[in-house]
Amino acid sequence: MARHNPLRLDPDRDSLIALGQRVLALEAETLASLACDLETSFAEACQLLFTCKGRVVVVGMGKSGHIGGKIAATLASTGTPAFFVHPGEASHGDLGMITPEDVVLAISHSGETAEILTILPIIKRMGVRLLALTGAPGSSLALQADVHLPVRVAKEACPLDLAPTASTTAALAMGDALAIALYETRGFTPEDFARSHPGGRLGRRLLVYIADIMHTGERIPKVPVRAPLPEALIEMSSKGLGMTAVVDAEERLCGIFTDGDLRRALNRGVDVYKARIDEVMTRDPKTASADHLAAELVPLLRTHNISGLFVVDGDHRIVGALNMHDLLRAGVV
Structure with missing residues (x-):
């Protein structure tokens, strides 16, 4: 015959908490x-x-x-x-x-x-x-x-x-x-740790650089500094980043035009069919360097309430573009 403990164990909540505290202490x-x-x-x-x-x-x-x-x-x-x-x-x-x-x-x-x-x-x-x-x-x-x-x-x-x-x-x-x-x-270093954990979020945050995920070449939306606004809108739509760069003759970044800039221009009554891009663009936009970690962009975008930016070299020429969706796809957010 099986032996049974004659004592019935029916502790209350406080007793269980006390037992746990005793062990942890x-x-x-x-x-x-x-x-x-x-x-x-x-x-x-x-x-x-x-x-x-x-x-x-x-x-x-x-x-x-x-x-x-x-x-x-x-x-x-x-x-x-x-x-x-x-x-x-x-x-x-x-x-x-x-x-x-x-x-x-x-x-x-x-x-x-x-x-x-x-x-x-x-x-x-x-x-x-x-x-x-x-x-x-x-x-x-x-x-x-x-x-x-x-x-x-x-x-x-x-x-x-x-x-x-x-x-x-x-x-x-x-x-x-x-x-x-x-x-x-x-x-x-954190980078050494990340190399041992490439599949985790920490690894992605510490191993993925802006150069790894930015759009380059023909995928970069850009228009000349005196381009008509409709041309900029077509460029924005075709490249799908919700923004376009405004560049001078040497491809240096002069400004940026985004969906938000378009809404603000419409609120001011700007004639989008006659305006030039340099009249409505945002000057001195935030930029990034290709050799920085992609994760470093997250606080920058959030602090300034922007969804994308352009990547420039030492001469302020555009080499890439990316937005928050690129960061999400890369798993660094």
């Missing part, structure tokens, strides 16, 4: 204590990873393995080549993924994880350096490590002090601390 205390107790071994660990000529190979079993996967991903995305290897699979062929120039980062709260200890002799014979994250400085793993980084916790958040909770949070936070310390030491 305990884990926050754990991290605060970890920060206060940070030892010189942290600097040694950073130096070991920083000077690694190969890759950082992260290993861990169970919950530590899940944490290890995240640490490896964070390291890799912040300039430290890294990947995760399951220690159980390592004994069955995956050790071939590790080279003598690599550093193994082993995570085990007890420091006695059998699957990790099994592969240590092979790692040592290969000359691979070992960095251990454990909560037990006297453990087998800690004693065999080139650098031991202690991640001690006074108590798990689990009421039975069994389920990995505070200990995994501490290991995860220590992994973040290592990654960011290396990130800053390497002088990792």
Whole structure:
């Protein structure tokens, strides 16, 4: 016969909130204590990873393995080549993924994880350096490590002090601390980060330049400075950007005429059939440079309440045109 808990669990909302607060408070205390107790071994660990000529190979079993996967991903995305290897699979062929120039980062709260200890002799014979994250400085793993980084916790958040909770949070936070310390030491830039994340919005914002998305050549709407207004309207309609540039004989930008300028001209009673473009254009319009990031245009367009502009070179000659729709298509907005 199946055994059932005779106690009926029916907590109220306040009790659930109190339980959550207790866990978060305990884990926050754990991290605060970890920060206060940070030892010189942290600097040694950073130096070991920083000077690694190969890759950082992260290993861990169970919950530590899940944490290890995240640490490896964070390291890799912040300039430290890294990947995760399951220690159980390592004994069955995956050790071939590790080279003598690599550093193994082993995570085990007890420091006695059998699957990790099994592969240590092979790692040592290969000359691979070992960095251990454990909560037990006297453990087998800690004693065999080139650098031991202690991640001690006074108590798990689990009421039975069994389920990995505070200990995994501490290991995860220590992994973040290592990654960011290396990130800053390497002088990792937003552009470097974007190259690791080209599919995300950040990558698009930091890798897409105005030159990549602007309209060029025959697709640029432009008319001479003394052109009749109807000619400008035809140019605007044919190019579909809601604007046209007004240029002098040397293709230098003199002004811009937009849908908004047309509405303002009509409100003033301008005869659109007789007016010249230089009589109704906006002079000294906002412009951009082709070698700037496309994302830099977004605040400019919003601040000045404009939907498009022209791209000019150092002599103020037009080399391109773009509007907000181009920025939207490029995914930088």
